[in-house]
Amino acid sequence: MMLEDDIKRLSQEIAAHGKSDVAREAATATSGVPVYSDMGGTLAIGPGGEVLHYNPDTRAVTPVADQRWRTVALSRAAKNFREFASLCPIRPGDAVECDACAGAGMILNTVACGKCLGLGWL
Numbered sequence: 001m002m003l004e005d006d007i008k009r010l011s012q013e014i015a016a017h018g019k020s021d022v023a024r025e026a027a028t029a030t031s032g033v034p035v036y037s038d039m040g041g042t043l044a045i046g047p048g049g050e051v052l053h054y055n056p057d058t059r060a061v062t063p064v065a066d067q068r069w070r071t072v073a074l075s076r077a078a079k080n081f082r083e084f085a086s087l088c089p090i091r092p093g094d095a096v097e098c099d100a101c102a103g104a105g106m107i108l109n110t111v112a113c114g115k116c117l118g119l120g121w122l
């Protein structure tokens, strides 16, 4: 199955049945799959696999160029949806578990780890 098909299906599911208002809004606005939210807005995987930012205040959707936020979005996508496993950076053999988040990739289950950017390894 094509990644684009998975994105379309997941986006429609989340737009209709997403856990939060923000997730449903972001899925509708981006036609993509929301994978990470914090106070700055929501990151989503767009219809073609690109990383998009949704601002719930302005409802603006913009492409994400910042490599750090792209990594956060792709690592969250891979952890939350098996369909996106191929998007995540591959863990090198000599990587070590991130000591800031103990390998979870998230701090207190809500904010992406600023040291490993959600990957859980360094």
Ligand SMILES: [Zn+2]
Pocket (backbone or CB within 6 Å): 098, 099, 100, 101, 102, 103, 104, 105, 106, 113, 114, 115, 116, 117, 118, 119, 120, 121
């Ligand atoms: Zn970490």
